[in-house]
Amino acid sequence: MxxxxxxxxxxxxxxxxxxxxxxxxxxxxxxxxxxxxxxxxxxxxxxxxxxxxxxxxxxxxxxxxxxxxxxxxxxxxxxxxxxxxxxxxxxxxxxxxxxxxxxxxxxxxxxxxxxxxxxxxxxxxxxxxxxxxxxxxxxEPGRALRRAGARPGDEVWVSGTIGDGALGLLSLTGRLPPDPHLAARYRVPAPRLALGQALSGVARAAMDVSDGLVQDLGHLARAAGCGAVIEAPSVPLSEPASAALAADPALLPRILSGGDDYELLFAADPADAGRVLAAAKAAQTPVARIGRFLDGEGVVVLDAQGAAIPLPRGGWSHFA
Amino acid sequence: MxxxxxxxxxxxxxxxxxxxxxxxxxxxxxxxxxxxxxxxxxxxxxxxxxxxxxxxxxxxxxxxxxxxxxxxxxxxxxxxxxxxxxxxxxxxxxxxxxxxxxxxxxxxxxxxxxxxxxxxxxxxxxxxxxxxxxxxxxxEPGRALRRAGARPGDEVWVSGTIGDGALGLLSLTGRLPPDPHLAARYRVPAPRLALGQALSGVARAAMDVSDGLVQDLGHLARAAGCGAVIEAPSVPLSEPASAALAADPALLPRILSGGDDYELLFAADPADAGRVLAAAKAAQTPVARIGRFLDGEGVVVLDAQGAAIPLPRGGWSHFA
Missing domain, CATH: 3.30.1330.10 (PurM-like, N-terminal domain)
Known part of the structure; x- marks a missing residue:
């Protein structure tokens, strides 16, 4: 036809x-x-x-x-x-x-x-x-969340779970076993509208994770003129992503920088942690603290022992 | 690179x-x-x-x-x-x-x-x-020109010249001799912003000609629940378009329904002709009366003797 x-x-x-x-x-x-x-x-x-x-x-x-x-x-x-x-x-x-x-x-x-x-x-x-x-x-005028505004000492937060979209793509293209949850997360991401609105006036800076957690945190840190550290064990994973990572630890870089997450990544004053959690509860959206902003530049990912995990440079560019 | x-x-x-x-x-x-x-x-x-x-x-x-x-x-x-x-x-x-x-x-x-x-x-x-x-x-709220609103008896007006874009494409693709004016009209159309604003409150209905004069007049007439007639000799042509048509009268359908004109096509009460001309003068944009709206449906194009000119049905669809 x-x-x-x-x-x-x-x-x-x-x-x-x-x-x-x-x-x-x-x-x-x-x-x-x-x-x-x-x-x-x-x-x-x-x-x-x-x-x-x-x-x-x-x-x-x-x-x-x-x-x-x-x-x-x-x-x-x-x-x-x-x-x-x-x-x-x-x-x-x-x-x-x-x-x-x-x-x-x-x-x-x-x-x-x-x-x-x-x-x-x-x-x-x-x-x-x-x-x-x-x-x-x-x-509301003047109440938009912006990318610039994080300060050294602020905590790094992320909504939902990270890596599902990237693993979903691997699963849909035969590089991982089929998984309906991961495939659905790749195909139909969940925009965190309620959380974004609830974080207005609470978060100091925010963006959505589309190009990969590490690369996008780099954007947030650069906009603030500082650096950031991620504690890998704190990064929230879905059950299928955890299982995939347990079966193949080499998937970690893909999870952290594969992109297609469409979760909110944001900065908040540690003193505002209670307000962040209240906003998340009101929005019925899980959030997790995954690191902090620091003086300096760049993003470092630490393992459970505090050692830096080497990652391929940058995230996923459609031109790469 | x-x-x-x-x-x-x-x-x-x-x-x-x-x-x-x-x-x-x-x-x-x-x-x-x-x-x-x-x-x-x-x-x-x-x-x-x-x-x-x-x-x-x-x-x-x-x-x-x-x-x-x-x-x-x-x-x-x-x-x-x-x-x-x-x-x-x-x-x-x-x-x-x-x-x-x-x-x-x-x-x-x-x-x-x-x-x-x-x-x-x-x-x-x-x-x-x-x-x-x-x-x-x-x-200004409530002052937008709309497609619906023409009435039987209204005159059909058009800005600038018709057919240059379509002939420009023929010229650029070797089906007509090279012509810088026609090529420029195909590549860089002139949006009639000043005229459009000047016609607010004057024209009863308006649209821009993108798919071809005949097809687009059909849209304007259909939106008004009426028909329309175009007097072909009244359709304004540029000098290069006139010369091309004189050399090959078979180009007329292409001129009238080839598209890529980006001129304004509009309806006005005959009693408002003076106001239309004043608006056109204020906007420093030439306009021409090319026909009228009638009871009925469809668009008929008449030659200098008042006989209907057969045209291929419709205009230029990107799916055709």
Missing amino acids: TLPPEFALIARHFRPLAGAGALDLSDDAALLDPPAGRQLVLAADAMVAGVHFLPDDPPDTIGRKLLRVNLSDLAAMGAAPLGYLMTCAFPQGTDDAWIAQFVAGLAADQAEFGLTVLGGDTVGTPGPATFSLTILGTV | TLPPEFALIARHFRPLAGAGALDLSDDAALLDPPAGRQLVLAADAMVAGVHFLPDDPPDTIGRKLLRVNLSDLAAMGAAPLGYLMTCAFPQGTDDAWIAQFVAGLAADQAEFGLTVLGGDTVGTPGPATFSLTILGTV
């Missing part, structure tokens, strides 16, 4: 995703009254088949991952979702059922996270499926 | 494009205080090498076209530019000089149109270069 013409495609699949301001996706642009007394928060991410997701990933998970990696950027700023615009470049021959599933994933996540599509574009491509999503959120 | 890592790439090339709110492109998202008392206008378009531009187009024109097709959507709403987010999927091996030229085109147009980049993403792709841009503009 070949792709229907662009306009029929939009009417059939994408119009049902449209909300207030989208003008039924039938005008040149969307119209939006910005919520009074709020600052806008804006981010955009692109995903390419074979680079950011597997070409045979279920189509509904591809739409959801695209939306969720952008929601994760809002979470990292302490923002609440407002809406999104999306462009889709579909390979020639993409069938209608594929697009219907892709859209069904978006519809489910729109309902879960409380936002709708405002606009976008649908084109054909001779290359791999390529998607781009721009997300809009809002935050 | 291979592509530098993503972060160095952003710092070197894209950070200089960043303006207020972009946080130096080094945070998870941008922060924007929405201008007080204005409604936001949002649109997104994608472009794929070999589909929406020629792979050997000068890189600066590719960045400019991407920005301008989005600015054209703002123009069609009567909006003023505010900022944009852009995602770039560069093929492996894209060299630094190519990106520098691409960015130089964006920098020139940012200065010309008064907007800056707010955020985005840069990824690699095994496929063709693929770009997506989300534009933000503002309009």
